[in-house]
Amino acid sequence: MTGTTIGVEEEFHLVDPATGALAASSQVADAAVLGQAGTHVQPEISTTQLETATGICRTLADVRAALVETRAEAVAAAQTDGLTVLAASTHPFSAPEDLRLTDAPRYRVMVQRWAALAQSQDICGTHVHVGVDDLDTAVRVMDRARPWLPVLLAMTGSSPFHDRADTGYESWRTVWWSRWPVSGPPEPLGDAAGYTDVVGRLVGAGLVPDGSQLYWDLRPSTHVPTLEFRMGDVCTDLDDVVLHAALCRSLVSVLAAQDGEAPVIRPELLRAARWKAARAGLTGELLDPATGELVPASTAVRALLQLLGPDLESRGELAEVTGLAEQLLARGTSSARQRQVLTRTGDPGAVVRDLLAVGGTAP
Template identity: 80%
Template sequence: MTAQTLGVEEEFHLVDPATGSLAASSTVADAAVLGQPGPHVQPEISTTQLETATGVCSTLGEVRAALRETRAEAVSAAQRDGLTVLAASTHPSSSVGDLVLTDAPRYRVMVQRWARLAQTQDICGTHVHVGVDDLDTAVHVMDRARPWLPLLLAMTGSSPFHEGADTGYESWRTVWWSRWPVSGPPEALGDADGYRAVVAQLVASGMVPDGSQLYWDLRPSTHVPTVEFRMGDVCTDLDDVVLHAALCRSLVAVLAADEGPAADVRPEVLRAARWKAARAGLTGDLVDPVTASLVPAETAVRSLVRFVSDDLAERGDLDEVTALAEQLLGRGTSAARQRRTMHRTGDAGAVVRDLLEVGGTLPA
């Protein structure tokens, strides 16, 4: 069995727990730059953000425990300045005018390269790393996973609001992120040499210094032997993060063993499927990864679980993942919950308070 290990990175907004407002903190950001909050907390480009990373996990139980630990570390780090962290990809009422960049060489270089794109990056995401044997395996999986990425995205939507407005999308983060020329679904690469050739051409063009700054929805890691799923919004509910990680890992295992040719999916079709997933999430129809036709969201989700069911069963995860998927279909995504709260209360602060409670990040 391949794809034995996985790890999860989550990005969070810093907020004032009393008011729910977005809060910049150089105190928290500087401590994260120096590694003071703990081994799993890292800075992000804005002083209104923090990132966490679990260690290497082998079971879903380990993933769940690690996520509880890293979220607790992030809350503790934020409390250095009386703040806490918000598990959602956009803040319901913030504006880009609130952003102050973290003072670190990496982020100064990003601003120099990307200018206003980097200066207005007020979105957060979830990244799942799945262990693979080598770069050829990573590219083999990437080429075959491309049609499944929009569906995985649709199951994570948590960014319906931006700058105080309802965007009409479940994942506005996806639309916002699409402005970057090195984001989105990658084209089929063929093998490790094909990947290296693309990276070399992008480096020669001056677009990126190396593969670590390719922000594709799916990419090989440049520092650990994994393939990294990057399309997901931040899942407010811990159950949804565990579900997302489990499906990513089993998809890697199934596709790594697939000796047939990768599906020839036109980039226009893949972009359309990605947009549809960002727009409707689980509230409408989605593009079926196999037939490229529109199907109800619940049909697509259950098809994905069936597609990887043998691998899930071999790991002893099938019952848990099936239950988590049905739970998600029954209650909807974080984006759907945020809209319900906003429509009921008319108060962005109430949305934030609910997100803090569901995400387990209310300070003690």
């Protein structure tokens, strides 16, 4: 049934727990490639990264427990080479000049296709899979969800620093990722046939080998019956991951039940809304999908909660999700906290130590 199940994938940086610096480990990467790094641990393109994937979850308690388990597995895998993992989309101070590719055919093929884009991949993200009945439903929800993606993005920012500098963005990952020609919000596709036609044309144009390498902010999975939300930064705090997963699932359920045409929003305006969310996160203004006007970020978040309220209530999740959202609005994102720590201490290393503590990955 659409909107019943959730799965969460998180990508992490490998760091030296003593110095906080980014650290490459062929040992850890090779173990992940061979399936020897943990049941839920997978490799990523760089040897400074790891990915985890939960199993299928049906309640928010399931999601929380699964994330505790997968983060612990990632830490254990990193510790085999004296390292730990960092739950943030960019590293606060390291700028590796020579990222090393994980030795696996998949990544060698990516480098052949994408060249420097793949070779300089030093960002991490969160992906939420929500179960859908069929491809037609997935595409119909995609078309309707597009205006809400910037709001969801704004709630996850954890990448204010890059290349040893404050970028001025809450989600520099979004800006970095925008360089890829297969990223960003998808255009309206109508139905399964429309999606299949576009994928076929992109394959024919030599851009991708198949739909699995479409890195849109939202896409149908090619290997499981889910709709995959890909726009989020890595949420340092576990509460924020649970909130993000809950909102993604509820949005799928609500939009799948809607009739009529999908809302029309100009691609230029949607790109602007995405940029605003990446630039200021919850500290500025966001585009209200209902009115098309800029509103305080808190207003946009509460508008999303209002839309999803009846569905969340029917699941018994409304109080928990509302509480988590209000908590996030009150304390700010990981990006806001990182800047606060750096301002207070003047020490980028203190930012890493704080991230490890908040993310539950400190050794």
